[in-house]
Amino acid sequence: MSVQQEMTEILDRAFAPTRLDVINDSAKHSGHSGDDGSGxxxxxxxxxxxxxxxxxxxxxxxxxxxxxxxxxGNRVHALAIKATAPGE
Structure with a gap:
């Protein structure tokens, strides 16, 4: 299972979100600090x-x-989070 799929499943179980997008931005950071080559x-x-x-x-x-x-911080170098409540 990919890290993206794993995070999606964890967040779905933990928060029962009305919206959830886990977006892989790794290609934008290829060759930069924190890029471990895993994608x-x-x-x-x-x-x-x-x-x-x-x-x-x-x-x-x-x-x-x-x-x-x-x-x-361990398996993912950078994580940007935008968390909202419905109606915000």
Whole structure:
């Protein structure tokens, strides 16, 4: 299973999102710092979930990072997260 698929499944289970896009940006960073040659080093996550209602931007990012366990910073070099609640 790819890291992209793994993150999608984890986030789907953790947040029951109304929108979820896990975008592989690794090709844009080929040859740059953090590119490990795997083709799965840089990602953008766009996620909308009721779980984020009333949470700050920082807390939302912490929630997403925590749910992903060892993936951010270990198996993925860079992770951009945009987490919103429905209606935002």
């Amino acid at each position: 799965e080093s840089h990602f953008t996550i766009l996620i909308e979930s009721e779980a984020f209602a009333g949470q700050s931007r920082l807390e939302r990012q912490r929630m997403v990072n925590k749910s992903l366990g060892d993936i951010p």
